[in-house]
Amino acid sequence: MFDYRIxxxxxxxxxxQIRFSLNDGLYLKDPxxxxxxxxxxxHSILLIDxxxxxxxxFKKLAERIGSTxxxxxxxxENKHLLLIFLVNWYWEWVSYLIKVNTMNVSDPRIKLKIIIxxxxxxxxxxxxxxxxxxxxxxxxxxSEGVKAYHTKDVDKDNSxxxxxxxxxxxxxxSNVISEIDPQFKYPYALATNLFExxxxxxxxxxxxxxxxxxxxNGNNVDEVETMLNYFTDKLLS
Amino acid sequence: MFDYRIxxxxxxxxxxQIRFSLNDGLYLKDPxxxxxxxxxxxHSILLIDxxxxxxxxFKKLAERIGSTxxxxxxxxENKHLLLIFLVNWYWEWVSYLIKVNTMNVSDPRIKLKIIIxxxxxxxxxxxxxxxxxxxxxxxxxxSEGVKAYHTKDVDKDNSxxxxxxxxxxxxxxSNVISEIDPQFKYPYALATNLFExxxxxxxxxxxxxxxxxxxxNGNNVDEVETMLNYFTDKLLS
DNA sequence: TTTAAAACAATAGTAATACTATCATAAAAA
DNA sequence: TTTTTATGATAGTATTACTATTGTTTTAAA
Numbered sequence: 001m002f003d004y005r006i007x008x009x010x011x012x013x014x015x016x017q018i019r020f021s022l023n024d025g026l027y028l029k030d031p032x033x034x035x036x037x038x039x040x041x042x043h044s045i046l047l048i049d050x051x052x053x054x055x056x057x058f059k060k061l062a063e064r065i066g067s068t069x070x071x072x073x074x075x076x077e078n079k080h081l082l083l084i085f086l087v088n089w090y091w092e093w094v095s096y097l098i099k100v101n102t103m104n105v106s107d108p109r110i111k112l113k114i115i116i117x118x119x120x121x122x123x124x125x126x127x128x129x130x131x132x133x134x135x136x137x138x139x140x141x142x143s144e145g146v147k148a149y150h151t152k153d154v155d156k157d158n159s160x161x162x163x164x165x166x167x168x169x170x171x172x173x174s175n176v177i178s179e180i181d182p183q184f185k186y187p188y189a190l191a192t193n194l195f196e197x198x199x200x201x202x203x204x205x206x207x208x209x210x211x212x213x214x215x216x217n218g219n220n221v222d223e224v225e226t227m228l229n230y231f232t233d234k235l236l237s
Numbered sequence: 238m239f240d241y242r243i244x245x246x247x248x249x250x251x252x253x254q255i256r257f258s259l260n261d262g263l264y265l266k267d268p269x270x271x272x273x274x275x276x277x278x279x280h281s282i283l284l285i286d287x288x289x290x291x292x293x294x295f296k297k298l299a300e301r302i303g304s305t306x307x308x309x310x311x312x313x314e315n316k317h318l319l320l321i322f323l324v325n326w327y328w329e330w331v332s333y334l335i336k337v338n339t340m341n342v343s344d345p346r347i348k349l350k351i352i353i354x355x356x357x358x359x360x361x362x363x364x365x366x367x368x369x370x371x372x373x374x375x376x377x378x379x380s381e382g383v384k385a386y387h388t389k390d391v392d393k394d395n396s397x398x399x400x401x402x403x404x405x406x407x408x409x410x411s412n413v414i415s416e417i418d419p420q421f422k423y424p425y426a427l428a429t430n431l432f433e434x435x436x437x438x439x440x441x442x443x444x445x446x447x448x449x450x451x452x453x454n455g456n457n458v459d460e461v462e463t464m465l466n467y468f469t470d471k472l473l474s
Numbered sequence: 475t476t477t478a479a480a481a482c483a484a485t486a487g488t489a490a491t492a493c494t495a496t497c498a499t500a501a502a503a504a
Numbered sequence: 505t506t507t508t509t510a511t512g513a514t515a516g517t518a519t520t521a522c523t524a525t526t527g528t529t530t531t532a533a534a
């Protein structure tokens with residue numbers, strides 16, 4: 001017996017979910033489409049956060065979710081592409097937050113402040129994708145994110161569009177910067193630097209405190225926001 | 238027959254060489270002390286530059302220098318410590334260049350400009366350690382350097398003093414920044430950011446040009462220097 | 475110059491990693 | 505109901521990241 005009520009319920013539930021369309025070269029099969037796929041995303045985030053990217057393996061992941069290596073390989077060619085997938089997911093999500101939060105804001109100075117707030121506090125402003133722990137994903141981006149593009153394959157990966165999410169985010173932030181100060185000579189550099197600085201200094205505060213002036217207590221990143229605003233205010237006048 | 242002239246020549250040649258005292262927890266045996274050790278340093282730089290850190294192995298290195306894996310393991314516990322060693326060597330060398338170039342300069346603004354010039358053009362200002370290709374080592378620091386401290390062992394490594402070279406460099410640059418503008422609130426963050434920005438944007442220019450405004454033609458990094466001076470001038474006034 | 479010690483090479487071996495291949499079964503779609 | 509698709513179970517391979525042992529050079533001390 002086919003129950004249409006259940007079928008509709010499933011459809012509605014599915015359509016309410018946030019779903020990002022990521023570059024389909026990143027996976028062999030879209031993990032957002034199936035139970036196992038979502039399990040892979042969910043638990044790879046938890047495991048990479050737990051073990052670090054180097055010690056994370058598909059075998060451990062398979063054991064954790066009660067599946068097999070072979071099944072995971074049907075979704076992702078290797079763990080590097082999975083990392084790029086996760087990082088892209090993160091940047092798509094930050095872009096989404098920025099878009100929602102700056103909607104109807106016209107003053108570019110205020111816009112930039114909201115942008116900074118959005119990505120510094122991204123893990124707290126949860127849009128509710130139940131299989132993604134945004135806070136741990138943020139930790140992964142901070143700790144392992146640079147490894148996504150620091151490889152011998154960057155150029156190949158880049159030509160396949162694997163870093164498009166980050167590039168388009170950088171582009172839209174740089175547009176806001178140019179709106180504030182059309183004379184400012186390095187809008188792209190400042191845009192990317194805001195993201196890199198945010199991630200770096202959260203990491204430094206936690207692990208190499210003598211490389212920074214700020215501190216992060218628990219997950220309180222207020223000082224990061226203050227610092228980024230201090231820098232941008234001085235740079236754009 | 239023992240020839241004293243040759244013996245003295247060797248002693249003088251040895252003593253003229255630049256030699257950094259790096260944290261001795263990084264190696265099992267100081268590679269700067271022997272022929273094989275220097276071979277390891279020299280060819281690991283060439284091989285990591287050629288293959289990238291992930292694909293670099295002690296086996297390949299051993300084959301390249303006509304030695305064996307086991308012999309290399311007598312110098313370095315693993316390739317990660319070798320990477321940290323190389324990165325430390327690089328920062329020690331930059332510190333040395335900065336010290337030499339800012340000697341007798343009292344104006345902190347000029348000092349900072351010289352500092353920026355020193356590390357941006359470090360690979361060209363060769364102090365002549367014949368077994369180190371500074372230009373390729375710089376490429377390694379740009380492409381692989383972040384991996385030295387983005388691991389699950391950061392805290393352990395840090396407590397052993399493995400990042401001291403970088404921290405003390407950051408400290409001395411931050412002192413110059415505070416001299417220029419004692420009101421500036423984030424001297425450490427600015428200091429580290431100058432180094433990170435330099436490396437990042439050289440990398441972006443080469444591999445992900447849409448993340449930066451500058452371009453690097455061949456190894457001409459003039460635009461990086463101009464950009465860093467532009468940023469610091471605006472920030473410290 | 476002899477002798478002892480240290481350094482290095484040669485070889486072998488192990489557990490884990492990063493896959494690939496095949497086949498059976500269960501679930502979903504036509 | 506049949507067919508396709510998705511997953512699980514199992515096995516296997518080349519490579520990596522080591523460790524251990526033994527013998528031979530090279531170097532340094534006596």
